[in-house]
Amino acid sequence: MFDLDFSVIPANSSLLWEGMKMTFLLTGLAIVGGIVLGTFLALLRIAKVPVLAQIAAAYVNFFRSLPLILVIFWLFFLVPLILGRPVGAFSSVLVAFIMFEAAYYSEIIRAGINSVRPGQMAAARAIGLTYGQSMRYIVLPQAFRAMTPILLTQAIILFQDTSLVYVVGLRDFLVSAEIVANRDQKLVEMFLFVAVVYFAFCFTASMGVRFLQKRLAT
Amino acid sequence: DAGDSPTLQRIQERGVVSIGHRETSIPFSYIGENNEAVGYSIDLCLKIVEAIEEQLGGDKLEVRYVPVTGQTRIPLIANGTIDMECGSTTNNLTRQLQVEYLPTTFITGTKIASKVSSGITELEDMEGKIIGLAAGTTNEKAIKAAIESKGLDIKIVPVKDHSQGWLALETDRIDAYGSDDVLLYGLISKASDPSAYHVTGRYLSFDPYALMVQRNDSTFERLGRVTMAGLMRSGEMAEIYAKWFEPGPTKINMPLSDTLRTAFEIQALPE
Amino acid sequence: MNYNWDWGILFRDPYLGWIIQGLGWTLAISLLAWIIAFSLGSALGVFRTASSPVLRAFATTYVEIFRNIPLLVQLFLWYFVFPELLPDDWSRWVKRDMPFPALTTAVVAIGLYTASRVCEQVRSGIEAVGPGQRQAGRAIGMSEVQVYRYILLPNAYRIIIPPLTSEFLTIFKQSSLALTIGVVELTAMTRQIEEYTFQGFEAFTAATIVYSLVTFTVMAVMRQVDRRTALPGTFSKGAA
Amino acid sequence: MIEMKSVNKWYGKNFQVLKDCSLSVAKGEVIVVCGPSGSGKSTLIKTVNGLEPINSGEITVAGTSITAKSTNLDRMRSKIGMVFQNFELFPHMNVTDNIKLGQTKVLGRSPAEAETKALALLDRVGLAEQAHKYPSQLSGGQQQRVAIARGLAMEPMAMLFDEPTSALDPEMINEVLDVMVGLAKDGMTMMVVTHEMGFARKVADRVVFMDHGEIVEDATSQDFFGSPRSERAQEFLSKILNH
Amino acid sequence: MIEMKSVNKWYGKNFQVLKDCSLSVAKGEVIVVCGPSGSGKSTLIKTVNGLEPINSGEITVAGTSITAKSTNLDRMRSKIGMVFQNFELFPHMNVTDNIKLGQTKVLGRSPAEAETKALALLDRVGLAEQAHKYPSQLSGGQQQRVAIARGLAMEPMAMLFDEPTSALDPEMINEVLDVMVGLAKDGMTMMVVTHEMGFARKVADRVVFMDHGEIVEDATSQDFFGSPRSERAQEFLSKILNH
């Protein structure tokens, strides 16, 4: 058994807190960006815009076929080359997360749009709303409502996935914890701590999801 | 002035020097108590930064620290995100296809660490036992070669990094852990009971550490060499060494070895 | 960019062999973990929808614990912490004598983690089949077990082929985390190539291509499965 | 055959779906249950074979208590056929297999025997030619007739119907009602939730009217459609017969 | 008011849903369309406001072609009300907002003006008190009446109904039919797909019978329910009137 010494946690609280802020910032921005881009991709596919729909489908399948870590890696090295100047790890990682998550979000949103009965679109068109208005006022609000639980579940996955930013040297919560763990040889303590913290956050969120699900069901 | 050096031109343009550092290479390059990069290699790099400032006309340059990993250090040097890598990278010929190395700043070699109680002192004592090696390191290459050439029956367990290797040793998953001796001393110094472990045996390989800079930039490379030679000549090198190793803030105690002293003397080229 | 490209490295000895070997380990982890995830996840999915409150609570607790801790952390805990909680003999066996300790741990850890996600898919599939089917089965006198066996599960699996495919692909991609406890699978192999040769871009390109190829193959196969298993007169959903 | 005594059932704490319902159906009798939407008709009929548990009261079918703990409910259910509003055929099996499943898995008949029986029943409901189709390839009326055959295959003592025609297109209602009329004529004990008053008039021995979980009226078919009856039933009848 | 000339429509290459359908509805006329399931009734009625595009033929409403490319279809649709089988109220908006949406977004009325109109219409369909409820809190019959009010809010030249009562519980059918009868009496031009023959008898000027995508019969209501008519229509009527 181990002699556990949890004093490393308060001793390194500022580093860990910085990491936690990074985790939340990345998760938040990636969710917003991913949903915006994902909705756009989903709409291209639903509306069957010729060629664009196929490009959107190819995009989604491509990104879903890659491990996130490789996407982060590639964008980190390629974005500066494409732009011809360094963009900083944070920006490149954010772009990677948004592009990657958008592929997943677009599938969720597409399913959400499809779950809205076609009659709703017909009814909206029948009172003279344009296709765009019908999407905006009728179909999308319902799709998002139906999809909220799954969108949140995906957000929890994303929250856990942010630790992959270690490949580009960013420090999220998990990476910070590993730095502390390695520096002070306190691996067991830190991993237990990380497990508890993630569990607390994710469990709270998933309770929230369930609460929402119940509310939305009525 | 920057002359024909792309690195210097880049630095001049932005007024920023980017230093690539490791996060847990103790005591060469790691995140210190105040959450900033510190270490022996970092101090050396800061000397080079001073030389760059002088070369470019004396204006103070901003130093930007970019964390790197084993996977990112080469691509980041190649695409110019960092101007030099200040870590604990072994200089070898294959790697010289991708980067240029400045003079050797430290010499270590592969050894094994084990529990004192295990009675292991050399690789040959490990017949039928298990050794842990960090995947992809030069130590792994060296020990595998030694095992093969002697025809030993030793099981190899790959580990992700040194701290996990050490944890595997502490929990008896492995009987010995092989790595650069300096890292092994560092690991022992952090153990809950340092007296229970020892580093033993002969060197199974020699690993000279050096700072890395971009290829095809002889002007900048020369600036680095001149700086390092100057440090060695003036004895400043030994002082910086003492600051980190005799014993350093990380409790490592490794007085300057004769081999390294000789290396400093040889590399202290005259003006 | 100041980089010495050498694509030949990927086809040179021993590196080509490493990539193939790495892919082999990756597939082995994925498939073995999938067997655990699928069977345990299915059982848990049944529990979550069963009439017994005890079974439901058990499955719910399992899901909440396993999916709310990052896999990376779980792997570490299984590998380094779990054996220390066992009696000495067992601990020693788990750490040293059991075949392929790291691989086995990775398979179990990834399998148990993914089971929590498979469980949720199976549950949603069963719920999608609808309460009417359950009642119809009970009404002709079948027991609860028979209703699951002959009616709910065969229909639920058909419905969830696409999301299950995604889960399998997630396992395939997440198997790379096994490298954190020293399993030298595909990603670890490419890193090793990079450490030995410093030809990182080539190595990562190889990994990217191999991962995509496998994924696209699985997607294509599953689309066929989905089509084959689709019931006459209904539409298949198109895998993944 | 079916006896319900003071049956009470709550959903949650505050909502009582069934209020002190008592009812008895003799062997060979056909009972129609009607009433406004949400009045508890489906719940009532599902308590008869234990698909919905009750909170108090007693239900016996052919002398066996449905509510006693010692009763093997699965066994009992196999002796009571049930037909649902939405057919609930098993979508992954063809028509014959739908009818065979209960016979082989519950009654333990051999596949061959079950097949013979299935084909005979399909013939009886006029669907001999659809034996190898899947439910989704049939019209609603055909599906409901298969569902009836599936129930009959278990050789039940009684059949329960929960709005068997309300999910059907108007042209298909009669083909299902015709099968049910045939069953009634053959002496099957039946309890039918339906709004088809033509059917009730033609074959029901008694009509039970429910409202807000109560059995408001339980009368012979003649009496029910004749003059004296409760206000609520009157109002309901006027609504559904008016057009 | 509504003119259809030789309308043809295919789904895919092989399946023709509408076969050379011609029909005209005069201003103020009420037309009932009936026929077996799958005969193309819904498709036919949806072509009138362009919800279903056609392959050949011509459709004009109040002199404006629906099929011409130059027509602003959205504009035209706002002038033709439509009521669906499943109500299709917007579930995320309350009843008033459902009725206001088209008025504000399409007709550009001010929210206050739209609100006044909405409340007036709710009053007309007998639902003044439900103005702030959400669709899911209403019974089917109430929802369908809101849907009618939503259509009327656009002050349409004509109203299309696609089986407006077939998803309703029997007791609620009349409350919807009553509203529709009121509309007809007020002189609204209406095209109604329905199987409610009582309604057809009472208010339809003409009855159109479809089968397999063809308009088999187009007769005055008296003639249709009187003696001479096609065999197919006869058979259909016997099926749906028999019980």
Ligand SMILES: Nc1ncnc2c1ncn2[C@@H]1O[C@H](COP(=O)(O)OP(=O)(O)OP(=O)(O)O)[C@@H](O)[C@H]1O
């Ligand atoms: N599982 C449940 N939980 C809570 N309330 C329920 C549940 N099932 C039914 N109810 C409620 O019980 C009441 C009676 O339901 P039931 O289905 O028996 O009515 P019904 O007379 O069959 O109506 P319908 O004609 O619409 O089928 C309704 O108000 C319904 O909302």
Ligand SMILES: Nc1ncnc2c1ncn2[C@@H]1O[C@H](COP(=O)(O)OP(=O)(O)OP(=O)(O)O)[C@@H](O)[C@H]1O
């Ligand atoms: N989008 C579509 N693609 C292919 N076939 C379709 C489509 N929509 C409808 N059909 C087919 O066209 C035929 C006519 O459909 P329609 O909905 O117009 O019939 P209907 O007379 O309204 O029937 P019901 O009484 O069942 O509503 C049916 O056979 C239907 O299966």
Ligand SMILES: [Mg+2]
């Ligand atoms: Mg009911």
Ligand SMILES: [Mg+2]
């Ligand atoms: Mg229709």
